Structures are given as C-alpha cells and as structure tokens.
Amino acid sequence: MTTERVRWGILGAGNIARTFVGDLVAQGLEVAAVASRDARRAAEFAAELSIPTSYGSYEALVADPGVDVIYIATPQAFHAEQALLAIDGGKPVLVEKSFTNDAPEAERVVAAARAKGVFAMEAMWTRFLPTADAIGDVLERGSIGELVSVSSSHFQNLDVAPTSRHGNPELGGGVMADLGVYGVSFASRYLGEPTSMLVDGEASELGVDLSASVLLRHGAGRTSATLTRMDAPGSNRAAVVGSDGWIDIDSVFYASTSFTVYDGGRGQRELLRFDKPQHVGRGMQFQALEVERCLSAGELESPRMPLDESIAIMRTLDQVRARIAAARSSSVSR
Structure with missing residues (x-):
C-alpha cells in the first residue's frame, strides 16, 4: 500500500453502497472516490456522503492512484466483469454477495486474482x-x-x-x-x-x-x-x-x-x-476492517471468507436454481 491509511473506492452508487459508505465513515475509515456509469448520479452520491471524488466511469475509478481498494456494489450480473476490471488494474476488490452470477464466473475472478497477485474477497458481511x-x-x-x-x-x-x-x-x-x-x-x-x-x-x-x-x-x-x-x-x-x-x-x-x-x-x-x-452503523464496516487487516498483512485472501469457499457457495446456488427451473419446466410441459 502507498499509504498507511487505506483509501476506499466505491463502484456503484445504489442503496447497498450508501449503507456501506455510511458504516465505513462512522467507523472512521476513509472513502476516497465513487463511480457510476451515470456521472451525475455519482456526483450526487459523493455530495450526499462527503466523498471527495466522483467518476462517470468505472475505468476512471480503477485508474485513480488515490484509491487503494475497490468495493463492488452493483447487481450480481455485473460483479465478475467489474471485479476483473479492477483486478486487471491491480486493485484489491471486495465484491458484494452473491460473489458472481454463477460458479464459472467465480472461478474466473478467483483465477485472475491469484494470477495477478491481487487481494479479493466476497462481501459476506455477516x-x-x-x-x-x-x-x-x-x-x-x-x-x-x-x-x-x-x-x-x-x-x-x-x-x-x-x-x-x-x-x-x-x-x-x-x-x-x-x-x-x-x-x-x-x-x-x-x-x-x-x-x-x-x-x-x-x-x-x-x-x-x-x-x-x-x-x-x-x-x-x-x-x-x-x-x-x-x-x-x-x-x-x-x-x-x-x-x-x-x-x-x-x-x-x-x-x-x-x-x-x-x-x-x-x-x-x-x-x-x-x-x-x-x-x-449496520455492521458492514467489520468486513472492511478485515480487508484492511489482510492488506496490511500482505494476505491475498481472508481466512474467514476463503475464495474457494465462495466458489463452492456459487456451485450450490447454481444447483439449487437449476433444480427449481427444471421443476417449473416439467410442470409447465404437463
């Protein structure tokens, strides 16, 4: 890390991001920037929560040298794409749960983080x-x-x-x-x-x-x-x-x-x-504190939320959803 104080970037400007930022600020952690595909929405979010910098693109957030770690707070369908963007830029990521859309996406994110030597963790805050x-x-x-x-x-x-x-x-x-x-x-x-x-x-x-x-x-x-x-x-x-x-x-x-x-x-x-x-706050700051601990210790994943377990959880979700879909398809075809 370039500074002793970890500077958070927030990718997404929705309700879960608002809760996360509020908890971090209440805990005394630093939020440096926020990004949304809608520049106006990002600016309004930043003004509301006193975040110094806002961006109208995710690429700009990843490129910001004043951001040390990125919290991905968008819907699940976009998690893998955005996590890979951050990882490719060398930025550690905390990815909101569910980790990705499915297990193959989770495997790609984990493989990329390990290949790049970049920290990644699923934001299972509980x-x-x-x-x-x-x-x-x-x-x-x-x-x-x-x-x-x-x-x-x-x-x-x-x-x-x-x-x-x-x-x-x-x-x-x-x-x-x-x-x-x-x-x-x-x-x-x-x-x-x-x-x-x-x-x-x-x-x-x-x-x-x-x-x-x-x-x-x-x-x-x-x-x-x-x-x-x-x-x-x-x-x-x-x-x-x-x-x-x-x-x-x-x-x-x-x-x-x-x-x-x-x-x-x-x-x-x-x-x-x-x-x-x-x-x-609600308690979302505790996962952020774990991320900061891992970064300070040079750990590339948290022992409390291992990446292989996040993949396994996605496999279970995939299997459950597939069985529900199969049952519906069977009932409709009768």
Whole structure:
C-alpha cells in the first residue's frame, strides 16, 4: 500500500453502497472516490456522503492512484466483469454477495486474482460481525458438542416484478442470489460444501427463482436446511445444533443480533445469553476492517471468507436454481 491509511473506492452508487459508505465513515475509515456509469448520479452520491471524488466511469475509478481498494456494489450480473476490471488494474476488490452470477464466473475472478497477485474477497458481511465471532467462540469451546445441523429462514417482502432488480434475470435477480445465499453461506461456514441436496421452490415465468426450500447433506450425517422467499415477511431466525445442545439465533440471524445457548440434556437449561452488540452503523464496516487487516498483512485472501469457499457457495446456488427451473419446466410441459 502507498499509504498507511487505506483509501476506499466505491463502484456503484445504489442503496447497498450508501449503507456501506455510511458504516465505513462512522467507523472512521476513509472513502476516497465513487463511480457510476451515470456521472451525475455519482456526483450526487459523493455530495450526499462527503466523498471527495466522483467518476462517470468505472475505468476512471480503477485508474485513480488515490484509491487503494475497490468495493463492488452493483447487481450480481455485473460483479465478475467489474471485479476483473479492477483486478486487471491491480486493485484489491471486495465484491458484494452473491460473489458472481454463477460458479464459472467465480472461478474466473478467483483465477485472475491469484494470477495477478491481487487481494479479493466476497462481501459476506455477516461473517465478520461481533455476533458471528461470539457464536464461533461458543463452538470452539465445545459448548454444544459435535455439530450435526444448521437451519435458517430468510423471508422478505420485496418487489419481484419483472422490471425490478429482484425479478429481472438480466440483473441477476432471484431469491437464492439475494436472500438464500445467507443461509447457504451460513451452513457452509460450519458444515462445509454439501454432498447432496433436496430442493423445492417456485420460479417466475422469466425463470427467476422466487422461493426455495433447500435441504443439504454435508457428510458424516450432518444436514442443513434453508427456507427462503422474497414475496412474504418472516421471522428470519436460525439455529446451530450440536450433539449436546444448540444455539437459537434471534431475528435477524444474519445481522448483529442476540442468541441463546441451551444444554441438550433433559433439563434443557440455558447456558448462555448473548445480547445484541452495540456498534455504529449496520455492521458492514467489520468486513472492511478485515480487508484492511489482510492488506496490511500482505494476505491475498481472508481466512474467514476463503475464495474457494465462495466458489463452492456459487456451485450450490447454481444447483439449487437449476433444480427449481427444471421443476417449473416439467410442470409447465404437463
């Protein structure tokens, strides 16, 4: 790095970028520039959030010597193209989840980053929250025994019209890319890549997955379940089950939240209550702090969100979506 202080560039000027920048600034991190294909939108975004520089092209952001690392905050359909642009320019990248549109794209991004010797990471921000750290501590202590199962539900009432980001296949819309990825990544973190799956779900006439019920086997008798849909609200809770107890994770399970650890004995007594942590912002700054730590240490990927795992997660999403699409095609042809 050319300076001790890492200077962030923001590629994309939408809502997720706004949240990310707000959290970084609240944490005292530096945001140096923002880019959008619409120069006016970039300028308005920069003025709103007091970012010194704005650009009307992504190429200009990548070429800026005053930017040390780039956060890609566009829809999934464009992640690979833009990550490759940044990597080719020698810029480290934090790529919003889902990492790419599909697994082959993820493999190309990872191969490019490794060939170029450039840092890359998927922005699965929930992994870096204090809640996630506390759950990890419970598991490391063996408080619930050997892990056997993970479950989660993620429901939101979103606009799924064909013209919306969530309902438009050209923008990478779909419940697995936007919501289900949290549950799949959650299971992957604790149980690894699945060995088999059972899937049910619904897809729109355009082939966009709208809901999914996903049961995964992870080997050694361990399983995970992910329930998700984007046309209805829900409790959005999760559980991690072990041979000697379990962890109930309160709503919203993928954000900064509380949880309770229970003994699995006959009394099923409460062992630990972890209250919702207090910190500035939503919590997206913690992934940025991990990126900055990796850059300072000269690491090309984070051990907390390995690139090979991001590829494996994309493989799982691809398989789930393919099965939902096949089921819809079969039902339509009857």
